[in-house]
Amino acid sequence: MAHGPAKGIGRWIFTTNHKDIGTLYLWFSFAMFLLGGFFAMVIRAELFEPGMQIVRPEFFNQMTTMHGLVMVFGAIMPAFVGLANWMIPMMIGAPDMALPRMNNLSFWILPFAFAILASTLFMEGGAPNFGWTFYAPLSTTYAPPSVNYFIFGVHIMGASSIMGSINIIATVLNLRAPGMTLMKMPLFVWTWLITAFLLVAVMPVLAGAVTMMLMDVNFGTSFFNAAGGGDPVLFQHVFWFFGHPEVYIIILPAFGVISAIIPAFSRKPLFGYSSMVYATAAIAFLSFIVWAHHMFTVGMPLTGELYFMYATMLIAVPTGVKVFNWISTMFRGAMTFETPMLFAIAFVILFTMGGFTGLMLSIAPSDIQYHDTYFVVAHFHYVMVAGAVFSGTAAVYYWLPKWCGKMYDETMGKLQFWIAFIGFNITFFPQHFLGLAGMPRRYADYALQFADWNMVSSIGAFIYGAAQLLFLFNVIRTIVAGKPVTEPKTWEGAEGLEWTLPTPAPYHTFSTPPEVK
């Protein structure tokens, strides 16, 4: 155990080390983030002006689909799994993840899965073009032949997620250092424990959904075909039973990151720790019983609409608890505004806005107006980008000195923040207006009255895209030529076991568990 990393490429392919695997996850997710971002740039370039300029409408549909799939499954989820791999063992005083070889497998499935998904772009009939939600019958009766590769790609990607989650649950429940009781765990560990539970619960349902598609497409079953007695709406129920917990799978670890960063730069303990834990659990529970709020316009019975409307609104309560606690943590704190803190504060503000538009969408009678418009696009990019991606960026700046023993350039970090923050809002704030004015999502062309805000939105998107290249530059420059740091605690107000370790973190940590008081 005392030895360091192996030499050469074998280190990364055969590794069982949680830090190596965390690094692999993080770089992979960033590569996917750039790929999905490239697809987004194609979308925004096409929508810069009305009329068809750059791509054909069929290809535009492939771009929206692939953008969503790559960003959700390839970029955001693996990014947080990477953070979990790096941080959870160091935060709970464990020597590694509980099942290190399976950990390696969980990662290395992903390049195969996404190579399969990306290769569909070059297949006859093109890539999946039915939207990231792959509603039947678009994804069954009218699907391109590549749908089969998509299905099996999702299958192995799901297997990777389930194995990764089982590993996290086993690690958290079994490998905590003596004295590290559940209610002493950092909130990032708590949110990941609950996220992993959600993943184990819903990834099999996604597997079931794509299996039903596979059977309908190739083997004559009629799950989603009314002619045989099935129902296309059944697909939406199954998909959203997975899909709604999925959005919390994406955002809960982000909550955990923010709950680590805000106390550190407010130099105060997190306000209302236990209420944060209970709020996380409450959100996870509610996520299972609200799925049909994505389907208010498919023709559910009125009782169903009412139930799903009220149940959805309930989620605002635990989410409100969290936002209140973050603000109370900052209240009268000795605050400083380094890059991670800037991203964290932007997260709180912008995520809350995304939450409020979510509340608007939860009102069934209004949702009939907003449904499938750019208002929805604006809403979920406020929670996915300003929520998940901002918190992931904050996490990288926050822990990068611990990971590589080098300090990033604060001016460059802040520059990236402001470009990202401004670019993001220019991109997505106008999309609220577009949606309220009636512009439908996933269209390659639009009516003339939407031209101005679309052009603004596209300009914002290019600015936001540039900010990500700056992010890449910052990270690489830090690793290659950053100012070395050696003190265990990079940030004055940071708390937690990871900050008791030497900087940079040694290859193996906590071979013997520390005592937690």
Place this chain on the structure above:
Amino acid sequence: MATESSYYVPDQSRLPIFAALGFGSMAVGAGSWVQGGSPMIFLAGALLMALVLYTWFSTVIGENMAGMNNAQVKRSYVWGMSWFIFSEVMFFACFFGALFYVRTLALPWLGGEGKGVPTNDVLWHGFEATWPLFQTPDQVAHGESAQFIGPEAIIDPWHVPLLNTIILLSSSVTVHFAHTAIKNNNRSGFTRWLGLTWVLGIVFVAFQIAEYHEAYSELGLTLASGIFGTTFFMLTGFHGAHVTLGTIMLFIQWLRGLKGHFKPDDNFGFEASSWYWHFVDVVWVGLFIFVYVLGS
């Protein structure tokens, strides 16, 4: 919570990357196979996967027998297996949910109940929702040229399915006896009861195959015979696949028992397989009630 001073973290391993390669080949191979391509890539991937699983489990068993696993490491395996079974539960929940949704909501709507009045009137005029569904909406609308022709009859729950219920429930008891035997260090009892269990598993699968044969050749009950056949074959088919896997697992544990791998207090390989077996048993009870009895 950690009480032991050192946790066994394995060295670098070549197993996972080959497993990932196996997964990837199986996915690519299955994708081309269902489109009429050759099954060779899939089969090569499956073969690689089988080899990896054999080597992987041998390695883990070897580590345990060499005493490298302390109580905490063993607990990680226990957690791993428990949550794996939970994920399987959710997989079946998905298909059961589809069945319940179709029976209680979708089909009645197609038949003109509640909000389905115009659907029935305009699209599927004359269609009546029944369960089992012998006349698909397609047949009502298109007659002989329909794509989905309903079954003429369905499987009678009180013959082979009842027998299979008895077989599978008994096998859950026999596997429990095997567990009790190994805990009492009764090796011959363990071998006998576990041997009986996997034989019962094979008998179950054989009956299931005979039932499918009857369904296809005599009853017109197929995957393509509308939503009844769809839910019937998908639920019982996935269950049958899990019984097959469980039988293989128990057979391997039986061979390991013959080699004397298990101790009264150290037999998790067997115990995990028996949990899996109890799980497929419970799923079967759900199938027998909701698919066979309440479905006829």
